[in-house]
Amino acid sequence: MKKIDINKYKIEFMEKFTFEFKEWMSPAIRDYYSLFIKKANNNRSQLLSWVKEYSILKDGRSINIAQKPVQLSPEATELFFQLRGQIGEEVHVGDWLTISQQRIDQFADVTEDHQWLHNDIARAEQESPFKTTIAHGFLTLSLLPRLTDSVNPEKPLYPNAKMTVNYGLNQVRFPYPVKTGSVVRAHSRLIKVTPIKRGLEIEKEISIEIKNMRRPGCVAVSVVRVYF
Incomplete structure (x- = not known):
């Protein structure tokens, strides 16, 4: 063999x-x-990925074993080296945000998900193990842009980029329910940056902390593409 x-x-x-x-x-x-x-x-x-996935050579040319070389702009090259030095680090901690019943009800109206666990306060107090209503898991997930401060036009994460695109999510989990009235914030950890055509693909692990709780309300890997 x-x-x-x-x-x-x-x-x-x-x-x-x-x-x-x-x-x-x-x-x-x-x-x-x-x-x-x-x-x-x-x-x-982290050490092996430099060799296995790609290497950045002079003039901003990226060599990938499985793909054709990617030519990066000076702006993308500068950002690439900056982010490579931050891989594994917590790069952002957001502000606290209160999850109100009004916000939960509005989300239920938009998605047409009016399950009693989220919207029926009286029944939740009697029958729910949490003794209160809880936020939809997808509501928590949908708040990632707000909680990570990536939608603030006055403080763009990548000022030199022409366009930033939400490319998707990996490994989404909701370890603990977010009860109504909970105060949450996001912790972002950079885990990967990859050169792509006309820009970079950036992956961050985002954990939604619930104030005074040990377990997070959501953990997901966000994949964003930044074009220059």
């Missing part, structure tokens, strides 16, 4: 074992386990 075949077998076995092991865990332990593995892999891969 060739060495590459053995490695493939090992990878498939470990993936299957990890999946079955995680399924055995309780949801709470599973969240902490996933976060631990993510951080461990991130620390290990």
Whole structure:
């Protein structure tokens, strides 16, 4: 058996074992386990990613083993080097925001999701294990731009960019419900920056802290593309 075949077998076995092991865990332990593995892999891969994924050479030319070279503008090159030095660091902590019943009701009207857990205060006090209404998970998720201060026209995150696009989200979780009246804020940690055509793709892990609570209300990886 060739060495590459053995490695493939090992990878498939470990993936299957990890999946079955995680399924055995309780949801709470599973969240902490996933976060631990993510951080461990991130620390290990930071050094390797420079070689495996791409290298920035002189004149802003990016060489990717799997793709054609990407020519970066001077502005994109400068930002790339700046962000590379911040990978793994917390790059932003937002202001506190109170999640009111009015905000929850407005979100319910827009999405047509009027489940009693969110909107029926009297019933929630009687039947909900939280003894109050809670915010929709997607409401918390939708507040990421506001909580990360990425929609403030007076303080753009990337002033030299021509356009910033929300490209998507990875690994979204809601570890703990956000109760009505809770005060929340976002913590953003930079985990990856990749040169792309005409710009950069930036990934941040965003955790929504609930004041006086140990567990976050939401954890997600935000993927943004910045064009120059």
